[in-house]
Amino acid sequence: MRHIISILLENEPGALARVVGLFAQRSYNIETLTVAPTEDPTLSRMTITTSGPDRVIEQITKQLNKLIEVVKLVDLTEGEHVERELMLIKVKAAGAQRAEIKRTSDIFRGQIVDVTANVYTVQLTGSTSKLEAFIEAIGPNCILETVRTGVSGIARGEKTLSL
Amino acid sequence: MELLSGGEMLVRSLNEEGVEYVYGYPGGSLLHVYDAFYNQSAVKHVLVRHEQAAAHMADGYARATGKPGVVMVTSGPGATNTITGIATAFTDSIPMVVITGQVMSHLIGDDAFQETDMMGISRPIVKHSFSIKHPSEIPETVKKAFHIATTGRPGPVVIDIPKDMTIPNDRHEYSYPKKVKIRSYAPPQKGHTGQIRKAVEMLLEGKRPIIYSGGGVILGKAHEQLRTLVRDLNVPITQTLMGLGAYPATDRQSLGMLGMHGTYEANMAMHHADVILAIGARFDDRVTNATNKFCPDAQIIHIDIDPSSISKTIDVDIPIVGPVDSVLDEILNILGELKTKPDADALESWWNQIDEWRKRHGGKYDKNESGVLKPQEAIEGLWEATKGNAYICSDVGQHQMFAAQYYKFDEPNKWINSGGLGTMGFGFPAAMGIKLNFPDEMVVCVTGEGSIQMNIQEMSTCLQYGIPVKIFCLNNGYLGMVRQWQDMNYEGRHSSSYMESLPDWGKLAESYGHVGINVEGKEQLDQAMADCFGKYKDRLVFVNVVVDPEEHVYPMQVPTGAMRDMWLSKTERT
Numbered sequence A: 001m002r003h004i005i006s007i008l009l010e011n012e013p014g015a016l017a018r019v020v021g022l023f024a025q026r027s028y029n030i031e032t033l034t035v036a037p038t039e040d041p042t043l044s045r046m047t048i049t050t051s052g053p054d055r056v057i058e059q060i061t062k063q064l065n066k067l068i069e070v071v072k073l074v075d076l077t078e079g080e081h082v083e084r085e086l087m088l089i090k091v092k093a094a095g096a097q098r099a100e101i102k103r104t105s106d107i108f109r110g111q112i113v114d115v116t117a118n119v120y121t122v123q124l125t126g127s128t129s130k131l132e133a134f135i136e137a138i139g140p141n142c143i144l145e146t147v148r149t150g151v152s153g154i155a156r157g158e159k160t161l162s163l
Numbered sequence B: 001m002e003l004l005s006g007g008e009m010l011v012r013s014l015n016e017e018g019v020e021y022v023y024g025y026p027g028g029s030l031l032h033v034y035d036a037f038y039n040q041s042a043v044k045h046v047l048v049r050h051e052q053a054a055a056h057m058a059d060g061y062a063r064a065t066g067k068p069g070v071v072m073v074t075s076g077p078g079a080t081n082t083i084t085g086i087a088t089a090f091t092d093s094i095p096m097v098v099i100t101g102q103v104m105s106h107l108i109g110d111d112a113f114q115e116t117d118m119m120g121i122s123r124p125i126v127k128h129s130f131s132i133k134h135p136s137e138i139p140e141t142v143k144k145a146f147h148i149a150t151t152g153r154p155g156p157v158v159i160d161i162p163k164d165m166t167i168p169n170d171r172h173e174y175s176y177p178k179k180v181k182i183r184s185y186a187p188p189q190k191g192h193t194g195q196i197r198k199a200v201e202m203l204l205e206g207k208r209p210i211i212y213s214g215g216g217v218i219l220g221k222a223h224e225q226l227r228t229l230v231r232d233l234n235v236p237i238t239q240t241l242m243g244l245g246a247y248p249a250t251d252r253q254s255l256g257m258l259g260m261h262g263t264y265e266a267n268m269a270m271h272h273a274d275v276i277l278a279i280g281a282r283f284d285d286r287v288t289n290a291t292n293k294f295c296p297d298a299q300i301i302h303i304d305i306d307p308s309s310i311s312k313t314i315d316v317d318i319p320i321v322g323p324v325d326s327v328l329d330e331i332l333n334i335l336g337e338l339k340t341k342p343d344a345d346a347l348e349s350w351w352n353q354i355d356e357w358r359k360r361h362g363g364k365y366d367k368n369e370s371g372v373l374k375p376q377e378a379i380e381g382l383w384e385a386t387k388g389n390a391y392i393c394s395d396v397g398q399h400q401m402f403a404a405q406y407y408k409f410d411e412p413n414k415w416i417n418s419g420g421l422g423t424m425g426f427g428f429p430a431a432m433g434i435k436l437n438f439p440d441e442m443v444v445c446v447t448g449e450g451s452i453q454m455n456i457q458e459m460s461t462c463l464q465y466g467i468p469v470k471i472f473c474l475n476n477g478y479l480g481m482v483r484q485w486q487d488m489n490y491e492g493r494h495s496s497s498y499m500e501s502l503p504d505w506g507k508l509a510e511s512y513g514h515v516g517i518n519v520e521g522k523e524q525l526d527q528a529m530a531d532c533f534g535k536y537k538d539r540l541v542f543v544n545v546v547v548d549p550e551e552h553v554y555p556m557q558v559p560t561g562a563m564r565d566m567w568l569s570k571t572e573r574t
Helices: A015-025 A055-066 A096-107 A128-138 B006-016 B028-038 B051-066 B079-082 B083-091 B119-125 B135-150 B193-205 B215-219 B225-234 B264-272 B326-338 B344-360 B375-383 B398-406 B427-439 B456-465 B480-489 B506-509 B524-533
Strands: A002-010 A032-037 A043-051 A070-075 A081-092 A109-116 A119-126 A143-148 A150-154 B001-005 B019-023 B046-047 B069-073 B096-102 B130-132 B156-162 B173-174 B211-212 B238-239 B254-257 B273-277 B299-304 B317-320 B391-394 B444-448 B470-475 B516-521 B542-548
Touching: A002 A015, A002 A150, A002 B046, A015 A043, A015 A055, A015 B119, A055 A070, A081 A128, A096 A109, A096 A119, A096 A128, A109 B456, A119 A128, A119 B391, B001 B006, B006 B028, B006 B135, B006 B173, B019 B051, B019 B427, B019 B516, B028 B069, B028 B096, B028 B156, B046 B069, B046 B456, B051 B079, B051 B083, B051 B096, B051 B427, B051 B456, B069 B079, B079 B083, B079 B096, B079 B119, B079 B211, B079 B427, B083 B096, B083 B119, B096 B119, B096 B135, B096 B173, B119 B130, B119 B156, B130 B135, B135 B156, B135 B173, B193 B299, B193 B317, B211 B225, B211 B264, B215 B225, B225 B326, B238 B264, B254 B264, B254 B398, B264 B427, B299 B326, B375 B398, B375 B444, B375 B470, B375 B524, B391 B427, B398 B444, B398 B470, B398 B480, B427 B444, B427 B456, B456 B506, B506 B516, B506 B542, B516 B524, B524 B542
Parallel strands: B019 B046, B019 B069, B069 B096, B096 B156, B130 B156, B211 B238, B211 B273, B238 B254, B273 B299, B299 B317, B391 B444, B444 B470, B470 B542, B516 B542
Antiparallel strands: A002 A043, A002 A070, A032 A043, A081 A119, A081 A143, A081 A150, A109 A119, B001 B173
């Protein structure tokens, strides 16, 4: 099963390497990883999506917690949460395709953020499955380039991951 | 406030931490620090012959005392040479602080002379590591390093110091912090009382209970509580390779070691137990054999300070995360309050069953017929000669298993071996680290002719600093454990396990300024032991004990089997 692990991390050099290294050294799988500082410049917030049997997920959270720079972590998939990913996708948009791409983009609530005579760059935000549905809808022949941020997530309601 | 250079701050900080000896090797990037050493006498430096030995010396000291060992080496090859030593300490959760030099800050990343990314290379084998960015950070970083290394589940910590952090005339205000707070680090202080109560109930309900204790009991200084618990409950106890000595091996309730080369009775008792209390042990693959066949009837209670050790390889029924000593104290308190007592009838028949198992094998081995010493006999001779009181520092292989099986450890911190990583070359420097700190104790390195050659150069260090350890080398001319596996699993094809062209050990020892004794047969062994601890008491003695090359270590668990599936001799299987 897919899990979203959200980590509050000391914003220090080498902290990211420890997290990534842990996954590599223990053969855990990383599907996506995002990291950036928070409103408190001493802390970074990292979101990792991973998958595996419960025993492995339990080990991942325990091993992450052992890293000195990990301040707190939560497995967001254990509760209600919001997850978002941002994608920039460059697609061929010439002739009849041009209107079709625009329509599809509108359906997915995408925005066209850059335009040339033959190319649209679409910005799309949503869950991983929504982004994948868009890629499917456009079709591989139109896609010139895809870049995705990976998942960021936050718990619903009043729960927070903070000091 | 006092103004000190980074190098001076480092030495002063080590002194504040009560460090008496630092084991190391100088080099370019640490010369400022070594100069700071020169001007004081509180912290002494021991110059090894290879940096790996410095790490093992610090490690041996830490295992014997529970205090962190300190290593200091230069950048590049100095640092990388300690890697095996750091990994050895990490795998066995040994507190250690390793200070590595680094090239000047502005050269980092330029592939400078003797530059290596020590933070990166050591990352998977340290509990934590620090890189110094300003000289004024040094005192607090040292304090943090010692705190992290020694608390919770202990482990090695690296401090990487670029040369420009220690420049003599770059002085800063020095004060050593009394306390340190790390907001993201809070090792557990106490177990969960509800869980502990449930555990006590489960223990008392057991008809066939057993305690399985590990190195965590020794690291957590909980052997007194363990002994009380075992005796109060009248339960059998088996100990891991790392846990030997926490409970006295010569006591009736001790079943000896469990696992791959555990005793027949320990492995049988584990397999048939209905309640297992695991204390400071981690269900290592050398203990459990095949996990899907592990102890089918048992409910398991597991006490460990590291949550990640719990349900890692074997699912447990009652996990208790906390320091072993405080959890055991609480168990003893609850037992004292409760009126319920263990089921005496059930325990009696359980003990009867165990005594039956004891009779079946009981550590027997074929005595020598050809006059060639059996390695087991040699270890028993050593045990008798030292009255079981020596620090035994082992290398890795057959001799290690024979020592674990036949040297009966009655006290903790006396059995020093690389159990987790299995580092050949560990025993001799570890013994040196202990002898240096306990000059009046008997300290013996039990080794083989394979392992000893991995750090043989340290005989020179021993002469320089007057460290008269005894090297007890079980010489069978083979890499014995490799040979044993080749005999058992590869139809006796001894691929690269025979050691030709060995030195004359006596002459070798003499050329380093020590004593060498050659032993063939029991009589010579007894004489050698008498000389070792008698007339050569203050000399390093290399005892070359010629032993039977055909001997295997038994019992040996059958691969992919259960705890109870063992070879008991070359021809006998359970």
